[in-house]
Amino acid sequence: MTHRRILITGGAGFIGSNLALNWKRVFPESEVIALDNLKRRGSELALPRLRSGGVSFQHGDVRTPEDLEAAGPVDLMIECSAEPSVHAGYGQSPGYLINTNLTGLIHCLEHLRRTGGDLIFLSSSRVYPIAPLRALPLVRQGDRLVAEADAVRPGWSAAGIGEDFPLGGARSLYGATKLAAELLVEEYRAMYGLRAVIDRCGVIAGPWQMGKVDQGFVVLWMARHMFGGSLSYSGFGGQGVQVRDILHVDDLFALLTRQAADLSRLDGAVFNAGGGPEVSVSLRELTALCADLTGRRLDIAGDPATRPADIPWYVTDNAAVCRATGWRPERDVRTILGDIHHWLMAERCRLAPILGG
Numbered sequence: 001m002t003h004r005r006i007l008i009t010g011g012a013g014f015i016g017s018n019l020a021l022n023w024k025r026v027f028p029e030s031e032v033i034a035l036d037n038l039k040r041r042g043s044e045l046a047l048p049r050l051r052s053g054g055v056s057f058q059h060g061d062v063r064t065p066e067d068l069e070a071a072g073p074v075d076l077m078i079e080c081s082a083e084p085s086v087h088a089g090y091g092q093s094p095g096y097l098i099n100t101n102l103t104g105l106i107h108c109l110e111h112l113r114r115t116g117g118d119l120i121f122l123s124s125s126r127v128y129p130i131a132p133l134r135a136l137p138l139v140r141q142g143d144r145l146v147a148e149a150d151a152v153r154p155g156w157s158a159a160g161i162g163e164d165f166p167l168g169g170a171r172s173l174y175g176a177t178k179l180a181a182e183l184l185v186e187e188y189r190a191m192y193g194l195r196a197v198i199d200r201c202g203v204i205a206g207p208w209q210m211g212k213v214d215q216g217f218v219v220l221w222m223a224r225h226m227f228g229g230s231l232s233y234s235g236f237g238g239q240g241v242q243v244r245d246i247l248h249v250d251d252l253f254a255l256l257t258r259q260a261a262d263l264s265r266l267d268g269a270v271f272n273a274g275g276g277p278e279v280s281v282s283l284r285e286l287t288a289l290c291a292d293l294t295g296r297r298l299d300i301a302g303d304p305a306t307r308p309a310d311i312p313w314y315v316t317d318n319a320a321v322c323r324a325t326g327w328r329p330e331r332d333v334r335t336i337l338g339d340i341h342h343w344l345m346a347e348r349c350r351l352a353p354i355l356g357g
C-alpha cells in the first residue's frame with residue numbers, strides 16, 4: 001500500500017464516512033483522517049462511528065485553507081465534501097454551493113500542490129447537460145421508462161450514458177461546479193504534476209445516507225415507508241416512471257481501492273461509475289420494493305410539475321471503468337435496499353426524527 005496517510009474531506013458524510021471506515025478496516029496500518037464541517041444534518045452521527053473505527057476526525061471546512069493545512073501532508077486525498085444537491089441554488093443564493101464545491105476544491109488542490117499527495121475526486125453524472133438528457137428517446141414500458149428500441153445518440157445507448165455524452169448546455173449549478181472542478185484538476189495535473197482520478201458517480205446509496213427530498217431519494221423512500229411521512233412522484237407527469245441506476249457505497253469503495261492501488265497507470269482518467277442497467281430502478285418499482293420489505297403501502301401522489309434540474313432517465317455505462325480497472329458492481333437493487341432497511345431498523349430511534357416526515 002503506497003498511501004499511508006489518507007485525508008477524506010466530507011468524511012462525516014454518507015460516502016466519506018463509509019469510505020473512511022472501510023479504508024481503516026481493510027488497511028489497518030493506514031492513518032485515515034476525516035475532515036468535515038458537519039453541515040449536513042445527521043453527519044454528527046458519524047463521529048462515534050469514526051472514533052470506534054480508528055478514524056481521526058478533524059472538524060474543518062474546505063472553504064478555509066488553514067483547516068486543510070492543519071491536516072498536514074497526506075499521501076492521498078479523497079474529496080467527498082460538497083453541497084451535493086442538484087437543486088441547490090435554484091430560487092436561493094448559490095453562495096454556499098459555489099464556495100464549497102468549487103472554491104473548496106481549489107483549496108484542496110492547493111494543499112496537494114504544496115505538500116504532495118494524490119487525489120481521487122468524486123464528481124457527478126450531473127456534469128452531463130439537462131436538455132439532451134431530457135431529449136433521449138424513451139418510452140414507458142410497465143412501471144419504467146426504457147430506451148426506444150434501436151435508438152442511438154452520441155454517448156448513449158441502452159447500456160447507459162458514456163463519458164463521450166456531449167457536454168454542451170446547462171447542467172445545474174451543482175453540475176457546473178463539478179465540471180469546473182474537473183477542469184481545475186486537469187490543470188493541476190498538467191501544471192504541477194498532480195496525480196488524480198475522477199469518478200463521475202451516478203446515484204450512490206446505502207446505510208448512513210441522510211436521505212432528504214432533494215438528495216438521497218433511495219434512503220428517503222425506505223425511511224418514509226418505515227417512519228411515516230409523505231412521498232410524491234414529482235416531475236414528468238407525476239407517474240413515477242423515471243429511472244436511475246444505483247451503486248452501493250461498498251461497491252464504490254471497492255472501485256476506489258483499485259484506483260488508489262493503480263494510480264500511476266490510471267492517472268488522468270475520468271470515469272462514469274454507477275450501478276449500470278442491471279442495478280437500476282424506477283420510483284414506482286422502488287415503492288413496490290419498499291412495500292415488500294416493510295409490509296407498509298404508502299399512498300403516493302403524483303406531482304406533474306418538473307423541477308428545472310429533473311431528468312427522466314440516467315443509467316451509467318460502466319464499460320470504460322470496468323475495462324480499465326477490472327471492477328464491476330456486485331450488489332443488486334434488492335441487496336442495497338435490504339442493507340438500508342436493516343440499518344434503519346437497527347438505528348430507528350436516532351434516525352426517525354431525522355429521516356421521518
Ligand SMILES: NC(=O)c1ccc[n+]([C@@H]2O[C@H](COP(=O)([O-])OP(=O)(O)OC[C@H]3O[C@@H](n4cnc5c(N)ncnc54)[C@H](O)[C@@H]3O)[C@@H](O)[C@H]2O)c1
Nearest residue numbers: 010013014015037038039040043061062081082201203204
Ligand atoms: N450520494 C450520491 O448519490 C452522489 C452521487 C454523485 C456524486 N456524489 C458526490 O460525492 C460526494 C459525497 O456525497 P455524499 O452523498 O456523501 O453527501 P453528504 O452530504 O452525505 O456528505 C458531504 C459531507 O460534506 C460536508 N460538508 C459540506 N460542506 C462542507 C465544507 N464547506 N467543508 C467541509 N465539509 C463540508 C457535509 O457536512 C457532509 O458530511 C459529494 O462530492 C457529492 O457531490 C454523491
